[in-house]
Amino acid sequence: MPPVANPAYSSLPTFHARLRSAHRILALCGAGLSAASGLPTFRGAGGYWRNHEATALATPEAFAADPGLVWLFYAYRRHMALKAVPNAGHRALAALAERAEGVGVDFLCLSQNVDGLHARAGHGEGGGLRLLHGSLFDLKCDSCEWMEKGNYDDPLCESLRAASEEGGLEALLDPGRELRRIEREELPRCPRCETGVKRPGVVWFGERLDAEMLRGVDEWIGEGEVDVVLVIGTSAVVHPAASYVYDARGPGTSIVTVNLDAEEPENLEELGPRDFAFAGDAAELLPRLLEPIIGRIREDGTFGGEE
Numbered sequence: 024m025p026p027v028a029n030p031a032y033s034s035l036p037t038f039h040a041r042l043r044s045a046h047r048i049l050a051l052c053g054a055g056l057s058a059a060s061g062l063p064t065f066r067g068a069g070g071y072w073r074n075h076e077a078t079a080l081a082t083p084e085a086f087a088a089d090p091g092l093v094w095l096f097y098a099y100r101r102h103m104a105l106k107a108v109p110n111a112g113h114r115a116l117a118a119l120a121e122r123a124e125g126v127g128v129d130f131l132c133l134s135q136n137v138d139g140l141h142a143r144a145g146h147g148e149g150g151g152l153r154l155l156h157g158s159l160f161d162l163k164c165d166s167c168e169w170m171e172k173g174n175y176d177d178p179l180c181e182s183l184r185a186a187s188e189e190g191g192l193e194a195l196l197d198p199g200r201e202l203r204r205i206e207r208e209e210l211p212r213c214p215r216c217e218t219g220v221k222r223p224g225v226v227w228f229g230e231r232l233d234a235e236m237l238r239g240v241d242e243w244i245g246e247g248e249v250d251v252v253l254v255i256g257t258s259a260v261v262h263p264a265a266s267y268v269y270d271a272r273g274p275g276t277s278i279v280t281v282n283l284d285a286e287e288p289e290n291l292e293e294l295g296p297r298d299f300a301f302a303g304d305a306a307e308l309l310p311r312l313l314e315p316i317i318g319r320i321r322e323d324g325t326f327g328g329e330e
Contacts, residue, residue: 029297033286035311038299042276043315045250046127048207048272050116051264052134052141053257059306060107062138072096073198081227086165090220091182091205097223098179098186099195100138101159105177109144110306111320112255117250118317118326126316131243135257135264137225152175153236155264170224179221182209184214193229237263239271249275253312256282256305281305281312 031037054062070077077096079085086093114134123130131151134141137159137251146152163170178187182205185191194200213219226232249271257264268278277297284290286302294300301308310320318327 028294029240029298032291032294032300033302034299038277038301038312039315040280041297041299041312042251047129047247047249048119048123048128048131048251048253049195049244049249049267050119050132050253050255051257052116052132052255053264054111054134054136054220055256056134056305057107057110057136057138057140059110059112059304060138060140062103062107062140068076073196076204081225082229083165083227084229086222086227089204090165090207090210090222092202094179094183094210094222095186095195095205097159097225098183099192101179102177102187102192104138104140104159105175106167107140109140110305111324112304112309113140113146114324115142115309115313115317115320115326117150119313120146120152122316128316129225129243129246131240132328133240133264133267153240155225155226155232155236157225157237159223159225162221163224164216165218165222167213167216168301169213169215169219171221172224173221180209180211185288200207232263240267249276249308252278253281254278255309257282258284279312281308 034074037120072080073094075096080093080096120130120132131153132141132146133153135155137154137156141147141152141154141159153188158172159171160175161170162170162174185195185202194293195202207220211221212220244267252268254268272278272295275297277299279299279301280290281301281303283302283304285300291300301312310317310326320326
């Protein structure tokens with residue numbers, strides 16, 4: 024392998040010095056951030072639910088063909104996300120958002136995750152969080168513009184109870200056991216138009232992301248050079264997330280990859296002279312990486328201890 028452009032690519036003290044001088048920080052988060060909370064990524068190996076490829080269920084066409092099956096998949100994901108606990112990586116980003124303004128840092132966090140763990144860690148839109156793909160806990164109508172945010176009902180309705188109870192989950196996760204087909208009429212109706220049914224408030228494959236949110240992100244990136252871009256738990260290959268890494272790179276920008284495969288030879292070859300790569304679990308690495316701003320993690324899981 025040829026020499027790495029930044030020989031100190033995994034040096035914590037060198038990165039800390041870079042972070043202390045940063046005024047604008049962009050974070051891009053993917054499924055790897057939530058893996059330590061026990062949530063499956065549904066990508067690559069293990070990307071199946073029952074005998075269905077998970078990505079094949081995440082389309083408007085799948086919902087139109089069998090809304091009951093798609094809702095069972097998402098009801099299961101809602102249930103598992105509610106059982107999960109935000110990890111130290113989520114909490115470290117929330118602490119960064121809380122402290123950023125006080126130390127002269129402009130922080131924006133773009134998350135591809137729909138599991139709601141950012142919000143439950145105390146990190147919301149007021150802290151610069153933008154959910155690119157929506158949330159499992161938002162609902163919208165499949166026929167009109169109605170939308171509801173922050174619905175944590177579990178089960179969402181009686182016909183989806185199997186996704187929320189241990190006995191039902193056992194059958195739900197066994198692809199050898201046939202499931203009763205849930206008809207469209209058994210799913211919750213839209214309270215506005217009364218003809219559509221509620222669907223998950225996530226962005227499915229083939230759907231457009233929120234245009235107003237994307238404009239806001241573009242405006243933020245265009246306001247000045249981004250000093251540090253944190254790429255956390257993602258390979259950043261899905262549009263528009265991938266493009267933001269390139270759009271945000273300026274002459275003095277450091278791209279910092281925090282992922283299990285960050286230090287693989289093919290990834291190190293892509294590093295620029297100011298870039299960093301830290302291989303490992305984001306839940307363990309982020310608290311250490313962000314110490315200059317958030318302080319050390321305390322025994323109770325909060326931050327603010329002396330460096």
